[in-house]
Amino acid sequence: MNRIMKTFLSAVLLLMVCVTDAQQMAKAGNAPEEKIRSLISQMTLQEKVSLLHANSKFYVPGIKRLDIPEWALSDGPHGVRAEINRDDWAYAGWTNDSATCFPPGTALAATWNPRLAYERGIVLGEEARFRKKDILLGPGINIIRSPLCGRNFEYMSEDPFLISTMSVAYIKALQSKNVAASVKHWLANNQEEHRDSVDVNMSERALREIYLPGFKASVTEGGAYTVMAAYNKFRGDWCSENEYLNRQILRKELGFKGVLMTDWSAAHTTIKAALTGLDLEMGTDKKDYNEWYFANPLIKAVEEGKVPMAEVDEKVANVLRVMMKTKMFDESNREKGKMNTPEHQQAAYNDAAEAAVLLQNNGNILPLNFNKITSIAIIGDNATRKHCGAGLSSEIKTLYEVTPLDAIQKKFGATVKINFAQGYEKQSTFKEGSNTGQTSADKVDWKLIDEAVKVAKESEVVIIFGGLNHDFDTESSDKQSMDLPYGQDVLIREVAKANPNTVVVIIAGSPVKLSGIVHRVPSILWSWFGGMEAGNAVADLLSGKVNPSGKLPFTLPVSLDQSPAHALGNFPGRNLKVNYEEDILVGYRWFDTKKIVPQFPFGYGLSYAGFSIGNFSTNKTSYGKGETIHAKCTLKNTGSRYGAEVVQLYVSDPVCSVLRPEKELKAFEKVFLQPGETKTIELTIKVADLAFYDETKKDWNVEAGEFVLQIGNSSRNISKSVKISVK
Ligand code: BGC
Numbered sequence: 039m040n041r042i043m044k045t046f047l048s049a050v051l052l053l054m055v056c057v058t059d060a061q062q063m064a065k066a067g068n069a070p071e072e073k074i075r076s077l078i079s080q081m082t083l084q085e086k087v088s089l090l091h092a093n094s095k096f097y098v099p100g101i102k103r104l105d106i107p108e109w110a111l112s113d114g115p116h117g118v119r120a121e122i123n124r125d126d127w128a129y130a131g132w133t134n135d136s137a138t139c140f141p142p143g144t145a146l147a148a149t150w151n152p153r154l155a156y157e158r159g160i161v162l163g164e165e166a167r168f169r170k171k172d173i174l175l176g177p178g179i180n181i182i183r184s185p186l187c188g189r190n191f192e193y194m195s196e197d198p199f200l201i202s203t204m205s206v207a208y209i210k211a212l213q214s215k216n217v218a219a220s221v222k223h224w225l226a227n228n229q230e231e232h233r234d235s236v237d238v239n240m241s242e243r244a245l246r247e248i249y250l251p252g253f254k255a256s257v258t259e260g261g262a263y264t265v266m267a268a269y270n271k272f273r274g275d276w277c278s279e280n281e282y283l284n285r286q287i288l289r290k291e292l293g294f295k296g297v298l299m300t301d302w303s304a305a306h307t308t309i310k311a312a313l314t315g316l317d318l319e320m321g322t323d324k325k326d327y328n329e330w331y332f333a334n335p336l337i338k339a340v341e342e343g344k345v346p347m348a349e350v351d352e353k354v355a356n357v358l359r360v361m362m363k364t365k366m367f368d369e370s371n372r373e374k375g376k377m378n379t380p381e382h383q384q385a386a387y388n389d390a391a392e393a394a395v396l397l398q399n400n401g402n403i404l405p406l407n408f409n410k411i412t413s414i415a416i417i418g419d420n421a422t423r424k425h426c427g428a429g430l431s432s433e434i435k436t437l438y439e440v441t442p443l444d445a446i447q448k449k450f451g452a453t454v455k456i457n458f459a460q461g462y463e464k465q466s467t468f469k470e471g472s473n474t475g476q477t478s479a480d481k482v483d484w485k486l487i488d489e490a491v492k493v494a495k496e497s498e499v500v501i502i503f504g505g506l507n508h509d510f511d512t513e514s515s516d517k518q519s520m521d522l523p524y525g526q527d528v529l530i531r532e533v534a535k536a537n538p539n540t541v542v543v544i545i546a547g548s549p550v551k552l553s554g555i556v557h558r559v560p561s562i563l564w565s566w567f568g569g570m571e572a573g574n575a576v577a578d579l580l581s582g583k584v585n586p587s588g589k590l591p592f593t594l595p596v597s598l599d600q601s602p603a604h605a606l607g608n609f610p611g612r613n614l615k616v617n618y619e620e621d622i623l624v625g626y627r628w629f630d631t632k633k634i635v636p637q638f639p640f641g642y643g644l645s646y647a648g649f650s651i652g653n654f655s656t657n658k659t660s661y662g663k664g665e666t667i668h669a670k671c672t673l674k675n676t677g678s679r680y681g682a683e684v685v686q687l688y689v690s691d692p693v694c695s696v697l698r699p700e701k702e703l704k705a706f707e708k709v710f711l712q713p714g715e716t717k718t719i720e721l722t723i724k725v726a727d728l729a730f731y732d733e734t735k736k737d738w739n740v741e742a743g744e745f746v747l748q749i750g751n752s753s754r755n756i757s758k759s760v761k762i763s764v765k
Contacts, residue, residue, distance in 0.1 A: 070359065070362045071355075071359075073358075073362070073367075074355050074358045074359060074362070075355075077104055077106070077358060078351050078354050078355060078358070080104060081101070081104065081354070083337055083340055083341075083347070083350070084337060085101050085103075085104075086350050086351070086353075086354045087332065087333060087336050087337050087340075087350065088101065088333075089101070089106070089353075089354055089357050089358075090317060090318055090319065090332045090336065090350070090353050090354070090357070091318065091319040091320075091322075091327065091330045091331075091332040091333050091336075092318075092319065092320050092321070092327065092330075093327045094124035094125055094327075095122050095123070095124060095125065095126075095127065095321065096110065096111045096112060096122060096320075097109065097110055097111070097124065098111070098318065098357075105367075106358070106361070107361070107366050107367075109172050109173065109357075109361070109366075110169075110170055110171045110172050110173070111171065111172065111173040111174075111175060111220075111320070112166060112169065112171040112173070112174055112175065113174075113175045113176070113431045113432060114174075114175055114176055114178075114192075114431050114432040114433075114434075115142065115143055115175070115176030115177050115178045115192055115432055116139065116140040116141065116142045116143065116146075116158075116176070116192070116432060116434070116569065117137045117138060117139040117140055117162070117165075117426070117432075117434035117436065117569075118135075118137045118162065118165045118166050118169055118171065118174065118434075119137075119431070119432075119433065119434060119435075120132065120135045120136070120137070120434070120435035121135045121169070129435070134169075134377070135169060135435060136378070136435050136436060136437040137165055137169075137377065137378070137434055137435065137436060137437065138161055138165060138377075138378055138382040138383060138385070138386050138436070138437065138570060139386065139426040139434040139436035139437075139439065139569045139570040140158055140161075140162075140385070140386050140389055140569045140570075141386070141389050141390050141393055141566050141567055141568045141569040141572070142191045142192050142429070142432065142547055142566070142567050142569075143177065143178055143179075143191065143192045143193050143194045143547075144182075144190060144191055144192075144193065144194060144195070144547045144548065144566060144591055144592070145389060145390065145393035145547070145566035145567065145568065145569075145588075146158065146194065146204060146208075146389060146393065147194035147195045147200055147201070147204055147591035148393040148394075148395055148564075148566065148588040148589060148590065148591050148643075149389060149392040149393045149587075149588060149708075150200070150588070150589050150591075150684045150706060150708050151392055151708045152203050152204055152206075152207040153207070154385075154388060154389050154392060155203075155204040155205070155207035155208040155211070156207040156208070156210065156211040157211070157385045157388065158208060158211070158385060158389065159207065159208040159209065159210065159211025159212035159213075159214075159215075159219075160211045160212075160214070160215060160385075161381075161382045161385045161386075162174055162176070162212050162215075162217070163211065163212045163213070163214065163215025163216070163217045163373065163375075164215055164373065164375050164376050164377075164379075164382070165375065165376070165377050165378075165382065166212075166215070166217040166375065167215055167216060167217060167372070167373045167374060167375025168374075168375030168376055168377040169375070169377075170375075171217060172217065172218060172361070172364055172366060173217065173218040173219075173220055173263075173264055173360075173364075174212060174217050174218070174219060174220065175220045175222060175266065175431075176208075176219065176220065176221075176222065177194070177204075177205050177208050177209065177219065177221060177222075177256075178192040178193050178194075178222050178223065178432075179193060179194055179201050179205050179221060179222070179252040179253065179256065180193045180222075180223055180226075180227050180228055180268075181193070181195075181196060181198065181201070181228060181248055181249055181252070181624060182194075182195060182196045182228075182548070182591075182592045182625070183196070183228040183229075183602075183603055183609075183618070183624055184228065184229065184516075184601060184603045184604065184609045184610075185517070185520050185548055185549035185550075185592075185595065185598060185601055186229075186516045186517045186518075186519075186520065186548075186598070186609065186610075187228055187229050187230060187516055187517075187548065188229075188230040188510075188511065188512045188513060188514065188515050188516045188517060189227075189230055189511075189512075189513050190511065190547060190548035190549075190592075191429065191511040191546075191547020191548055191566075191567060192429070192432050192513070192547075194252075194591060195591035195592060195625075196591070196592045196593065196624055196625025196626070196640065197591070197625060197626070197640065197703050198247070198248055198249075198250075198251035198252050199251070199702075199703045199704060200591055200703060200706075201251075201252035201255075202251055202252050202254075202255035202256070202259075203255075203706075205221065205252055205255060205256045205260060206255050206256060206259045206260040207260075208260075209221065209256055209260030209261065209262050210260055210261070213260075213261065213262075213263060213363075213364070215373045215375070216364045216365045216372045216373045217364060217373075218262075218263035218264050218296070218297075218360050218363070218364050219256075219260070219262045219263060219264065220262070220263075220264040220265065220266045220299065221253060221256040221257070221260075221262045221264075221265050221266070222265070222266035222268070222301070223266055223267070223268035223269070223277075223301055224253060224265050224266060224267050224268055224277060224283065224288070224298075225245075225249060225250070225253065225268060225272055225277055225283055226238040226240065226249055226268065226270060226272055226277075226618075227268035227269060227270055227277075229516055229609065229610045229611075229616070230512075230513060230514055230515050230516045231515065231516045231610040232270075232610060232611070232614055233268075233269045233270055233514075234269040234270070234303075234304070235270075235271075235614050236270050236271065236610070236611055236614050236615070236616055237270070237271035237272075237273075237274060237614060237615045237616070238270055238271065238272050238273070238616055238618065239273055239615065239616070239617045239618065240617070240618035240621070241618075241621050241622075241733070242731065242733050242736075243621065243622055243696075243730070243731045243733055244618055244621045244622050244624075246731035246738075247622050247730065247731050248622055248624050250287070253265070253292075254292055257288070257292045257293075257294050257296075258292055258293070262296065263296040263297065263360045263363055263364065264296050264297040264298070264299055264360060265288065265294065265296065265297075265298050265299070266298075266299055266300070266301055267280075267284070267298060267299065267300050267301060267304060267316065268301055268304070269301050269304045276304070276306050276311075277304070278300045278301075278304045278305055278306065278311055278316050279305075279306060279307055279310045279311040279314045279316060280314060281314045281315075284298060284314050284315035284316065285314055285315045288315065289315055295356065295359060296356060296359065296360050297317045297318050297356045297357055297360050298315060298316055298317050298318070298356075299316075299317065299318035299319075299320050300316065300318070300319050300320050300321065300322075301320070301321070302320055302321025302431075303320075303321045303322050303323045304321070305319045305322055305330070305331045305332065306331070307331060308331040308332065308335040308336050308339050308345075309339050309344050309345055311331060311332070312332070312336060312339065312345045312349055312350075312353075313345060313349060316332075316353075317353040317356045317357060318332070318353075318357065319331055319332035319333075336350070378437050383570065383571065386569045386570050386571045387571035387574060387575055389569065390565070390566070390568040390569055390571050390572055390574075390575030390576070391575040391578060391579065391584045392587055392588060392682075393565070393566050393568070393588045394563055394564065394565040394566070394568075394575065394576065394579050394586050394588045395563070395564040395586065395588040395589060395590055395642070395643040396561075396562075396563055396564075396586035396588075396643055396644040396645065396646075397544075397552070397562040397563065397564055397594075397638055397642075397643070397644070398556060398559075398560070398561055398562045398644070399560070399561045399644055399646075400560035400561065401560050402646075403539060403541060403560045403561045404541060404561045404563065404580060404582070404646070405579075405580060405581055405582025405646055406499060406541075406580055406581055406582070407581075407582075408449075408450045408453070408454055408581050409453075411450075411454050411498050411499055412453075412454060412455060412498060413454065413455040413456075413457065413496065413497040413498050413499075414446070414450075414454055414455070414456055414457070414497050414498065414499050414500070414501065415457045415458075415459065415490075415493040415494045415496070415497035415499070415500040415501070415533075415537070416442070416443050416446060416456055416457070416458045416459075416501055416503070417458070417459045417460075417461040417490045417493065417494065417500060417501070417502045417503070417529075417533060418460075418461040418462065418502045418503040418504045418526075418529075419460060419461065419462055419463070419464050419503075419504075419507070419524070420442070420503040420504055420505055420507065420543075420545040421441065421442045421443040421458065421501075421503035422441050422442075422443050422458075423441065423464075423507055424439040424441060425439070425507060425508060425545070425567045425568075425572070426439045426567075426569060426570060427439075428507070428508030428512070429508040429511065429512050429513060430508075430512055430513035430514055431513055432513070433508075436569075436570045437570065438570055439569075439570045439572065439573075440570065440571060440572060440573035440574050441572070441573045442501075442503050442543070442572065442573045442576050442577065443456075443458060443503075443573070444573050445573030445574045445576065445577040446501075446573070446577050446580075449577050449581070450577075450581070455497075457493040457496055457497050458493070459486070459489045459490040459492070459493045459494075460486050460489065460490075461486055461487070461489075461490045461502065461504075461526075461529050461533075462483060462486055462487075462504070462524035462525060462526055462529050463481060463483050463486065463524045463525075476509060476510060476515075476517070476518050476523070480521065480523065480524075480525060481524065481525060482525030482528045482529075483524070483525060486529070487525075487528065487529050487532050487533075490502075490529060490532070490533050491532050491533060491535075491536045494533045494536040494537040494540070495536045495537060497537065498539065499537075499539045499540075499541070500533055500537045500539060500540040500541065501540075501541045501542075501543060501580065502526075502529070502530055502533060502540060502541070502542045502543065502559075503543045503545060504522060504526045504529075504530070504542060504543070504544060504545070505522070505526075505543075505544040505545040505546035505550060506522075506523065506545070506546035506547070506548070506550060507545075508567075510523065510546075510548075511546060511547040511548055511567070516610065517548065519551075519598065520549060520550055520551045520595070520597070520598045521550070521551050522550050522551060522552075522554070522555070526555075527554035527555060530542060530554075530555045530558060530559060531554070531555075531558055534558045534559050538560070539560075540558075540559045540560070541559065541560070541561040541562075541563065541580070542555060542559050542561070542562045542563075543562075543563050543564075543565050543576060543580075544562065544563070544564045544565065545565055545566065545567060545568070545572075546564070546566070546567070547566060547567050548592075549592060549593070549594050549595060549601075551595075551596070551597060551598070551637075552594065552637050552638075553596050553597065553637060556637065563576075563579060563580070563586065564588075564590075565579065582646060582679070585645055585646045585647060585679050585680060585681035585682070586643065586644065586645055586646065587643070587645060587681060587682035587683070587684070587708070587710075588643050589641050589642060589643040589684045589686075589751075589752070590638055590639070590640055590641060590642050590643060590752075591640070592625060592640060593625050593626050593629050593636045593638075593639055593640045593753075594636055594637045594638040594639075595629075595636050595637060596635070596636060596637045600629070600634050600636065601628075602620035602623055602624060602625075602628040603618070603620055605620075605628075606619045606620055608620070622699060623699060625640055626639060626640035626641075626701075626753040627699035627700070627701075627702065628699075629753075630699065630700035630701055630753055630754070631697075631699050631700040636754075639752045639753045639754035639755075640752065640753040640754075641684070641686050641703070641750075641751065641752035641753050642751075642752035642753075642754070642755070643684075643751075643752075645677070645679075645681045645682070645683065646677065646679050646681060647675050647676070647677030647678070647679045647680070647681035647683075647711075647713065648675070648676040648677040649673055649674065649675055649676060649677075649681075649683040649711075649751065650673070650674050650676050650757075651671050651672070651673055651683075651685060651749055651750065651751070651757040651758060652671065652672045652673075652674070652757075652758070653670070653671055653672045653718075654669070654670070654671040654747075654749045654757070654758035654759075654760055655669070655670050655671075655760060656668065656669050656670075656747065656760050656762055657669075657670075658762070659761075659762055659763065660762065660763045660764075660765060661725050661762060661763070661764050661765070662725070662764075662765055663725050663726065663740050663764060663765075664725065664726070665724075665725050666722050666723070666724050666725065667722065667723045667724075667725060667747070667762065668720060668721075668722050669687060669705070669720070669721045669722070669723070669747060669749070669760070670718060670719065670720050670721075671685065671718070671719055671721075671749050671758065672716055672717065672718050672719070673685055673709050673711065673716065673717050673719055674711070674714075674715070674716040675711035675712060675713055675714060675715050675716075676714075677713060678713050679713060680710070680711070680712050680713065681710070681711065682708055682709060682710045682711070683708075683709055683711070683751055684706055684707070684708045684709075684751060685706060685707050685708075685709060685719050685721070685749060685751065686703060686705075686706045686749070686750055686751060686752070686753075687703070687704055687705040687706060687721050687723070687747060687748070687749050688701035688702060688703055688704065688747075688748045688749075688750070688753060688756070689701065689702055689704045689723065689728055689745055689746065689747055689748070690702070690745065690746045690748065691728065691730070691741070691743075691745050691746075692744060692745075692746060693743055693744065694730065694741055694743075695741060696730060696732070698730060701748060701753060703753070704723045704727060704728075705721040705722065705723055706721075707719055707721060723747075725740060725764055726738070726740065728740050728745055728764065740764055741764075742763075742764050742765055743763065743764060744761055744762070744763050745761070745762050745763070745764060746759050746760070746761055746762075747759065747760045747761075747762060
């Protein structure tokens with residue numbers, strides 16, 4: 039063969055190879071399931087199992103031979119966590135892993151603005167990709183059942199509808215950036231005390247109506263690619279190997295085709311976990327990764343015929359499917375990511391600004407006119423404390439964190455004399471698994487109080503920054519009480535006596551008792567843990583540059599014993615068992631049904647503007663069970679400032695064969711209006727969503743009859759009602 043001929047033939051051959059590859063690629067692109075099957079068919083059992091457990095704290099190995107990349111996971115819900123060493127929990131000391139830190143979950147929910155949840159998902163996705171992460175371990179969406187749960191701050195709400203709305207937006211945005219969400223903790227992880235051993239029992243109705251909807255929406259509407267099984271047991275079985283939760287509900291009913299992973303060290307067995315639908319083992323506390331439940335013991339179980347190969351193949355398929363959905367086999371078309379852009383920081387600011395809830399503003403003390411004030415006392419540890427870096431798995435090594443004192447000094451320090459006093463004891467002795475950070479938390483320090491009183495007397499206005507810190511709102515332990523720690527009640531009382539122009543800003547992520555202070559100070563602003571932009575946002579809220587528009591995502595009880603789990607004495611359970619006896623009456627469902635007046639109700643929050651809701655109507659008065667209700671109302675800004683109101687639509691079913699909550703949130707919308715502006719708001723509810731879970735029928739049931747639709751701006755402030763009937 040001459041040279042020309044040879045060249046020609048090799049060109050043809052090359053072309054043929056390219057065409058076959060291209061055809062295969064195109065085929066694979068159109069049929070990812072075929073590619074998954076083909077890859078699995080090329081794997082040894084050892085290789086398959088290697089994809090089902092981590093080989094370091096946050097990585098799962100790939101298979102080089104088959105071009106299957108390593109999988110990189112990272113915490114957490116409100117920022118991408120700094121890099122951790124592969125084989126221990128120390129931080130790796132990288133210099134490019136300072137991230138954007140958002141206000142945690144309860145703050146996000148307090149914005150009642152799903153657009154912000156979406157914006158957050160985008161930022162988290164971009165930063166996760168910048169860090170070359172494939173899975174972000176969030177959102178955390180467990181129901182806030184008790185004010186004491188240490189992780190309430192990471193979660194969102196006591197209401198499943200509010201959780202679902204925010205979670206779906208977050209997940210869709212995050213995953214649009216080719217990063218898988220891991221919605222957690224599946225399921226009923228509503229306390230930290232004994233979280234790794236407690237057995238949770240609840241009725242089927244409570245499961246279906248309260249604890250499941252957030253997860254259901256995250257999977258079916260949000261399309262979450264992964265789910266994290268909780269530490270606790272559910273009805274006698276660990277969540278990581280719970281046939282009912284994992285096979286029946288998650289896989290069968292919700293049609294979940296993604297990866298079910300354990301929480302870190304939440305696997306307990308090989309065979310049972312393998313047979314009940316777990317895919318991925320993470321964080322097990324055994325040094326040799328080969329000894330993990332889903333490592334050599336799984337290989338052995340398959341070889342001995344105790345776990346069918348088909349089960350292993352299904353798990354591997356789930357893993358590969360998530361890899362494909364996040365474009366791990368298509369790196370050139372994958373999101374490249376970016377970190378700490380001005381847009382990211384703006385998003386963190388927006389959340390903090392929209393989350394703050396104005397609880398009280400007697401005499402319209404707020405907003406403060408800093409052009410007129412000549413001196414101000416800033417008191418309290420939370421005026422200077424940075425919170426982003428604490429709370430355990432959700433802690434963020436943030437690029438910066440602006441404290442309230444920093445921001446007030448920067449914005450107003452040139453013209454206003456700022457007198458700072460510590461006010462209460464600075465404590466942070468928290469250690470994982472202990473409550474050391476909370477001991478002597480009720481200590482009253484008179485020396486600090488006297489100093490605070492002195493600066494209060496010397497100043498025109500006082501702002502006390504109090505509340506909690508992550509010694510209290512933290513993973514791994516619950517709060518011991520709902521009290522404001524460090525003698526803050528006494529501090530606030532004494533300062534308010536010295537200067538009645540005292541504003542209290544509460545920085546906390548879970549309910550605290552305010553009954554000791556509401557009658558002592560005119561104004562209270564709840565500004566949450568505010569993330570990296572906390573100080574800037576709170577300064578703008580206090581000065582009126584931003585009008586508060588947050589609403590409580592949970593009920594704020596007067597005292598702990600008002601709260602359902604505590605009123606019934608079933609938190610945190612006995613002998614490692616907890617029975618959710620309050621059933622479906624969680625949060626405002628309990629308070630409103632039992633007619634208990636809380637300190638501040640669910641959905642509540644004031645504004646510097648005023649709003650009135652009018653003309654509430656529905657498109658019809660009678661509906662069939664398959665129909666949709668179209669409700670309408672007008673909202674008018676009756677104040678003199680631009681601001682937002684959250685119009686909330688609750689439904690009650692006054693005559694029903696079972697007890698129903700007094701009312702339940704079914705729709706809401708946050709609306710921004712100029713002074714004097716009026717807007718017509720349209721809200722829709724499917725009649726099917728008025729159903730209760732009927733334990734006798736084992737199905738949802740909308741009983742024909744009358745329903746009352748109530749529109750208002752909190753669960754306790756209903757402006758108008760309309761009756762409809764369902765045929
Ligand atoms: C937490 C998870 C977290 C994981 C990894 C666990 O202790 O419960 O929420 O994602 O650790 O840090």
